[in-house]
Each structure stands twice: as C-alpha cells, then as structure tokens.
Amino acid sequence: MVRTPLTPWERQRGERFGSLLRQARGERSMVEIAAAAGVSAETLRKIETGRAPTPAFFTVAALAAALEMSLDELAGACSKGADGRAQALPV
Amino acid sequence: MVRTPLTPWERQRGERFGSLLRQARGERSMVEIAAAAGVSAETLRKIETGRAPTPAFFTVAALAAALEMSLDELAGACSKGADGRAQALPV
DNA sequence: TCTTATACCGGTATTAGTATCACGGGCATG
DNA sequence: CATGCCCGTGATACTAATACCGGTATAAGA
Numbered sequence: 001m002v003r004t005p006l007t008p009w010e011r012q013r014g015e016r017f018g019s020l021l022r023q024a025r026g027e028r029s030m031v032e033i034a035a036a037a038g039v040s041a042e043t044l045r046k047i048e049t050g051r052a053p054t055p056a057f058f059t060v061a062a063l064a065a066a067l068e069m070s071l072d073e074l075a076g077a078c079s080k081g082a083d084g085r086a087q088a089l090p091v
Numbered sequence: 092m093v094r095t096p097l098t099p100w101e102r103q104r105g106e107r108f109g110s111l112l113r114q115a116r117g118e119r120s121m122v123e124i125a126a127a128a129g130v131s132a133e134t135l136r137k138i139e140t141g142r143a144p145t146p147a148f149f150t151v152a153a154l155a156a157a158l159e160m161s162l163d164e165l166a167g168a169c170s171k172g173a174d175g176r177a178q179a180l181p182v
Numbered sequence: 183t184c185t186t187a188t189a190c191c192g193g194t195a196t197t198a199g200t201a202t203c204a205c206g207g208g209c210a211t212g
Numbered sequence: 213c214a215t216g217c218c219c220g221t222g223a224t225a226c227t228a229a230t231a232c233c234g235g236t237a238t239a240a241g242a
Binding site: 095096097131133137146150 | 195196197198199200201202
C-alpha cells in the first residue's frame, strides 16, 4: 500500500469541514466565493459537500480569506465532534 | 486543460513554505515532528524541500500543531515575498 | 410558458500529494 | 577497519484533488 486511502473518519471530518464553509458562505453564491478565492466553482462545491475531504492548504487558505475566517479556528473546529467535544485523532 | 499545472509562483511559494517549516523545526528531527503530526517523514521532507508545494490542509494543520505555530501566520507569511513585502497574487 | 440562474450529480482527464522501499552519508562503538 | 544506527534522500506506486463537460432539478422572473 503506497498511499493510505482516506479513512471514514477523515471523510466525516471533510463533511464537517465543508459544512463550516457552507455556513460561513451564507447567502453568497458559490461562484462568487470561488472566484474571489481563485478556485473553480466545482472545487468549492466538492469541498462543501465533502466529496473532496482533504483539500490543499492554500486552497483552504484562499477560501478562508474570501470568507474572512480564521484558519486556526477552522482547523480547530474540524478536530472536534459535532457536539463540540474534542475528538481523538486516529493512531 | 483539466487540472492546471502548478505555476512557477506556486512552486516558489512552496519553497518558502517549506523553509518556514524547517526553520520552525529547529534542532528537532524530521521523524520526531512527523510522528507527532501523524504523517510520514518522507512527506515532511518533501514539504520542507518544496517538492510538495501544495500540501493538504489537514497535513499542514497537524504539522503546525506539532510545531506550535499559527496557520494564519503561516499562510500570511507565504503570501509575502522573501523580503517581507506583500506579493501580488496571480490572476 | 419560456428563459435564466443556481446548485447538484456523474463522468473523465491530468497533475500532484502521500507512503513504502531501497540507498548512501555521518557517527559512535567494538 | 568493520558493524550497526540514525538521518536524510531518490525512486517508485497508488490514491486523491482539481478542472472541464454535459445533464438534471428547482425557483424566480419576463
């Protein structure tokens, strides 16, 4: 095995991550944010829907800048469960 | 064109990004930091040397946590030139 | 009703990130 | 000098991210 396939946990984390972005987007359209971040609308959609669970760092950074949110908060929120409790990382 | 190849600018940004990580690592070994972040040492090496110029977001987040550095500062530092001046993003 | 805009979905193509394997350099110890 | 150990590196394999295309559904407006 050369590259570990994404675990279910990572996919769930991707879904939570996408939900946060969608929530932060609010009323604004996908194309608007995607254009502001310099990524394609399809990419933004895949990230928001969790179909791209581990996006590139600078892609996320650009989106966060377009949405005016903190990367640290974003990463912190995704390491916690939906109920807000801290979630253990897989070994 | 299906996926845009990385531009020279993006590769240079990756080199700066890696330099920052290596600098932050200091005396500690690659394996130590990689193990703490939960990634392979080779991956950390590629990121540090700039051969993986656009690493995954959660990979960077884990490394930043292991190095105790801020993601926002990291992203901000990479959007600036080596001299510290702000650098224009590509269109 | 017809058009338009937005978002979702499936498929496809291509590049890039990540992990495993194998190798060489430095350094200590026998 | 030989041996083993740790670190970093090069090559290779495989999966995932990104982008483009076409189609579909829904809602708003002319």
